[in-house]
Amino acid sequence: MNKKQFFLLILFFLTFNVNAQYHIHYFGKPMRKAPDKTDVPTFNMAFFDAKNILASEEANNRQKSKPTYQFGKTFDVSIDLLKQPQWKQEAKGRVFRYRIKAEGAKSISFAYKKFFLAENAWLKIYTPDSSMVMGPIAGGIFKTPDSFATDLLIGDESIIELFEPEGAIGTSVVQIEKVTLGYRDYFAAEQEAAISNGRTETALACQRNVICESNYTNESNAVALCFFGEDGYTGQLINNSGVISNANSQRPYFITAFHSIELAPALIASSTVFRFKYRSSQCNNNIIPPQSSWFVWSMGADVRAIHEATDVALLELRTGSLGVFGFNQMLANNGIWYLGWSRYNCGLNTSAAPVACLHHPRGDLMKISLSRLPVTTNLPPTFQIDPPYNPVNFNFVTFNSGSPQTIGAGTQPGSSGSGLLDQNKRLIGVLTGGAPVNPSCNNPDYSYYGRFDLAWEGGGTPNTRLKDWLDPGNLNVMTLNSSPANSTTTAGSPNFPVTNLISVSGAGMSVCQSGLGLGVIYV
Template identity: 35%
Template structure:
C-alpha cells in the first residue's frame, strides 16, 4: 500500500454525499419490520464513480500509477461500497482505509476477479466505520489503463453494527437476554458455530446463514439461509448475489462482550435454489472461506421428520456478536405461514441468559440434539428480550426444503448430487495444520500438528528446515537448518486423504526499502515501504518495528510496521537518516538508509521569460550534476543557437534572432529531452 498524508489529498480527489433523512428512514424501518424484512443498517445511494470521472491519478517516478478517491458521507457511522464493474489486472492492488488509517480493507487483487476485462463483474467491499474513506488503486506501468473499477452505490450506514464498530455498549442492538456463543451454553457447539456467518444483504441489510455439507464431502461452499432474506433474487431468474458479504467467526472470544475484533469476510454468491413455501434459500459462495484460510465448519443436516428433544439455534440478532439460544423440547409444528413446512421452538433460560431470536437472526440454523441442521429461521413473535419466556421462533423444515418440483426449488440436487438419498449427513471439519506461528527459527523449535485427518502421516520440509524425528506422528517440531537463513520455506504432511503444505518464513526478518516520491505535491513527500518480492514482510511474523531518525534535516513519520514517510522543506534540500529494526521470534534485523527528495525533473527547466526581446534564462542549478545541451530552432528547423551548460543559470541573447515562435530543446547526458516554446518579440 502507498500511504497518503492527509495534506496530499487534494480537493479534486473528493466526492461528498449529504446526510440521510433519519426521520424518514425511521418510519421506513418500522414498516420493514412489520413486513418481515431483514433489518437495515444503511441506505444505498446511487452514484457513478469510476477511474475516469472521479479521483486523481498520480504517476510515480518509475511510471507506475496510483489512483486515489476520497468519499465522504456526512454523519454516516459506516461506509461500504457496491461496484457494478470490477476487474483488476495482474499486479494491481486496491486498498480502502479510513483517513487515520486505523481501519483498512485489502489488498484486493486479480485473485478477486470474477469476470473478464471486457466483461467485468459486480463486486462489494466491506464496512469501514467512519464518515470518510479513501480508495487507493496501485497499477503497475505494464498494465496501465487495464483496471476496471466502477462504483454504482455507496451504502451510508446510520446504525452501528455492534462490535464491528467497537460500540461502547456491550450488546450492540440485540437484547440484554442474549447469550454469547462462547459462554458455557455454547461449549458443545464449538464446531457448528464456525459454519454460521452474518450476511450483509446487498450491503445494507442483515441476516444469518450457515455453510452446509453435501454427500460428496468436497467442501463445496453451499450456504443455507432464508428465502425472505434474498429480496428479488430467484433461482429461476436473477441469481446474482455479487453484492452480498459474509462475515465469519464474528463473535466474542469469551462469555463477556470483547472489543477490538475484526472478523474475516468474503463476498459474492450465486443463488442455486429457493422456495418460499419452507422459506429456504441455498447459495454457492463465490469466494470460499477456505481460500482465505478462514476457520470454518460445514454443518451437517437431517431431513428426518422426528428430530428428537433438545437443540440450539446459533445466530446474529440485529447484526450483533454470534449468540446461542437453547431449547429443551421436541420441536412442534409451526403455525405461520405454512404450518406443515415449519418447526416451532420455545427457548429456555440458561446459566447466562435467556437467548431468543430477533430480526437479523433470520436464516440462521436450528440444530437438533445430534448437531445437525433441521431448519432455518423463518420468523417468530415480537416478544424478544422483553418477555423471552413467551418468545417463540418458527423454522422452515429441512425435510420440506429437500423436495420440490425442480432443482431450483429444492435442496436434494445440490446437497446429494449423486442421488445417494441419505436421511442425514454429519458436519465436515476442515483438515488443518496448527502451529503457533508460521515461523521457523534456529534458536527454538516450532511445533506443527495436523488436525481432523486420518493416518498414516509423513512429514517433510524444505531444505532450510530440519524436522526432528519421528516424522510419522500427528505432531512434529522443526528448526532452521542454519542460523543465518532468512528465506521462505515450507512444512508438508501427507495423510490418508491428501497432502497439506504450510508456507513459513525461516529466520529473522528480511526486507528491502522501496522509496516512492510523490511529485504531485510541492512538499516533496517520499513514502517508505518495506518489501520482499519473495515473501511479504506481513508474513514474516514481525511483532515490532522500531523506526528511528538518526540524523538529517527532514522529518520521519511511521504509519504502520512496514510503511512510513519522509518529508522536509519545499524550497531547501533535506535528508533523513533512518534506522529500522524489525523483530520476530527468531531475532532482530536492522535496515539503515537515507531518505531525500528527488531532484527536479528536466521538465522543470523553463525559459524566463518565455516571451522576450533581448534575452532569456534557463536555470539548471536545482538539477542533478550533469552537462546539459541546449538547441534553439525555428519552425522550419533552422538552428539559431546551440550550446551546453552545467548546473548554473544560463542566459542566452536573442537580439540577433528574428521575431517569431521558437522551440528550445534541452538534453541531459543520458539522452533525456524536454522541449519548451519561446516567443521572440522585438
C-alpha cells in the same frame, strides 16, 4: 501464474493471519504513514438524513413477523474510477484516490457494477486517519469484470485508493454503482455503549455469546454474518453427501432464508459480503474482536435453489480463479467448517440435549440460543404467521422462556437465515421469523424455521429443491455430519431410508414424518 507472481500475490493481502493468504480482502494493519490525501476529489452525500430514515425503518419493521435487519440506506451512484482525471504518477505505476463523505453516517460500504483488477494492481479503502484499512485487494484473482462488494468501514468518510502498475495502465475496471450509508452503530464496540444507554439498536443484553458454549465452536465456524447493501442476515455453509468419499466434492453451498434475498435473488446473492467467525472471544464481553480473527469473502454467490414454501434458499459462493479446490484450501487454513444436516423432523430428544440456533441478532457478534422445550409443527396459541406461509412447513421453537430449559435470548431481526440444529448439531431448519418482532429479555420468544426435510424435495425441480445439490450422487443419505473445509465426513446415525409406513401411535413411539414419507422412531 508463476511461483514468483503467486508469492507476490500472497504478500499483497497483508493480513494479521498468516493462513489467510488467499483473501480477496481483509482488514489490514493501520498504516504507519498516512498517504498524501491533498487534492483528493470528494463525492459529498450531504443529503443523508439518518434520523428520519431510522424512524421510518423501525415503523415498517413493527408490522412484520419476519423483518430484515436494516442498518443503512443504499443510494445509487455512478462512479468510474478509471475515468477520473486526477491520477498521480508514482514509482512503477500510477495511483488514484477518491473520497466518499456523508456527514453523520455510522459506516460506509460499496457495491460495484463491474470490478476487475489487473495483475499486480491493487485497491484499498480506509478511514481518513488510516486507523481502519480494508485491503489491499489484490489483482490476479479475478477472471473477468463482475459484480463485487466490500465490507463496512466505520465512520462517515472513506477513501478509495487504486494502484495500476506500468504495463497494465487502464486495464482495471472499478465501477461503483451503490453506496450504503449506515444509520445504526453496527460495530460491536459501539453496540456495547448502546446497551448501557438503553437504546434498541443492538441485540438484547440477555443474548449469549457463542463462545460461552464451547462445544459449538466447530458449528460456529460455518456461520456468517451477511451484508447486502443496507440489509444484514445470517446463513451457514452446508455439506453435501459427495464428501463422504471425496473431499474434492465439497462445494461452498450456503443455506439461508429466501426472504432475505427475495427482492432480487440473483443480484443480492452476487453482491453479498460474507463475514465468518465474527464473534467474541470472551463469554461476557461484547467488544468487537480483532479483525484478524474474522474471515471475509466478497466475491458474492450464485443462487442454486429456492423453495418459497419453507422460505429456504441455497446459494453457492463464488470462488474466482481459485476454483473450488483452492477456495476450500483457503477455508481450511482459516478454520472454516461446513454444517451437517438431518432430513428427520421428529424424534428430537430435547430432554437429552437442546436444539440450538447460532445467529447474528441485529448484526451483532455471533450469539447462541438453546432450548430443551419441545419442537413442534403446530402453530402456537396467539401466534400469527405471515401469508402465504403454511404452519405445517415450519418448526416452532420457544426460546427465552425464563426457565432452566432455555439458555440465551430469542431471535431478532438479523437472525433470519440462521439454522436450527438438532441434538446432534445437524441443521433441520432455517429461520424465517418470530414473535414478538422485537422481543425483550422478560418475554418468551417463538421462532419458526423452514423445515429442511420439506425443502429437500421442495417444488420437485433442481432450482426449487435441495436434494440435487446436497446429494449429487443420489445416495439417499438421511443425515450428514459437519466437517472442516477440505475434508471428508460421514453419514450420521440413524441413517436408514424413510419408507411409507402405516401411521401408528402409542406408548413409547411416535410417528416421524419427512419429505419422503413416514417412518417409526422409538423414544
